[in-house]
Amino acid sequence: xxxxxxxxxxxxxxxxxxxxxxxxxxxxxxxxxxxxxxxxxxxxxxxxxxxxxxxxxxxxxxxxxxxxxxxxxxxxxxxxxxxxxxxxxxxxxxxxxxxxxxxxxxxxxxxxxxx
Amino acid sequence: xxxxxxxxxxxxxxxxxxxxxxxxxxxxxxxxxxxxxxxxxxxxxxxxxxxxxxxxxxxxxxxxxxxxxxxxxxxxxxxxxxxxxxxxxxxxxxxxxxxxxxxxxxxxxxx
Numbered sequence: 232x233x234x235x236x237x238x239x240x241x242x243x244x245x246x247x248x249x250x251x252x253x254x255x256x257x258x259x260x261x262x263x264x265x266x267x268x269x270x271x272x273x274x275x276x277x278x279x280x281x282x283x284x285x286x287x288x289x290x291x292x293x294x295x296x297x298x299x300x301x302x303x304x305x306x307x308x309x310x311x312x313x314x315x316x317x318x319x320x321x322x323x324x325x326x327x328x329x330x331x332x333x334x335x336x337x338x339x340x341x342x343x344x345x346x
Numbered sequence: 347x348x349x350x351x352x353x354x355x356x357x358x359x360x361x362x363x364x365x366x367x368x369x370x371x372x373x374x375x376x377x378x379x380x381x382x383x384x385x386x387x388x389x390x391x392x393x394x395x396x397x398x399x400x401x402x403x404x405x406x407x408x409x410x411x412x413x414x415x416x417x418x419x420x421x422x423x424x425x426x427x428x429x430x431x432x433x434x435x436x437x438x439x440x441x442x443x444x445x446x447x448x449x450x451x452x453x454x455x456x457x
Contacts (some may be wrong), residue, residue, distance in 0.1 A: 275447075
């Protein structure tokens with residue numbers, strides 16, 4: 232598969248539990264983005280990795296959210312002590328070098344439901 | 347702050363009819379603008395983008411969009427809609443490499 236892949240496709244968890252969401256970007260893409268899509272907030276930026284630079288975490292809604300990118304490829308978004316308002320679809324995207332005019336290619340998303 | 351407005355939450359058209367989805371942006375400099383489409387249960391797919399040059403941009407699936415600086419608009423058009431175009435459409439502007447999305451327009455197509 233040449234596209235962005237995400238796992239799991241769906242995740243149901245109980246309030247207070249931690250969850251990890253995974254993103255595999257397109258091979259060779261150095262920029263990776265996480266977005267969240269929810270009914271109340273629409274599509275919003277969470278965090279952005281570009282090469283070896285420090286990530287842009289300006290969109291993370293609280294300190295319960297964190298993300299890392301290992302080896303410049305796979306990324307994991309972690310939500311600690313999940314709350315019901317964290318229920319959303321979490322989308323990952325990648326682009327070749329992270330320049331503004333580049334296309335961001337999106338994965339299918341992980342649908343998270345917090346009970 | 348940069349923002350994108352899509353005034354129409356939901357649009358219904360008949361198959362074969364023409365379509366225009368509105369998008370207005372707020373941005374200080376020359377914007378980089380995108381239209382994405384999201385089919386049910388799918389991720390976002392790029393339809394077209396504008397960052398310089400010709401203000402009329404052609405995209406995939408027969409879509410086009412026109413950048414009008416004087417109106418701060420980037421409306422998406424298609425001359426003849428197909429039933430498979432039913433989806434949600436998002437306009438977006440780039441701000442420091444991150445996409446800022448509008449709230450989306452859901453398109454419904456009747457046979």
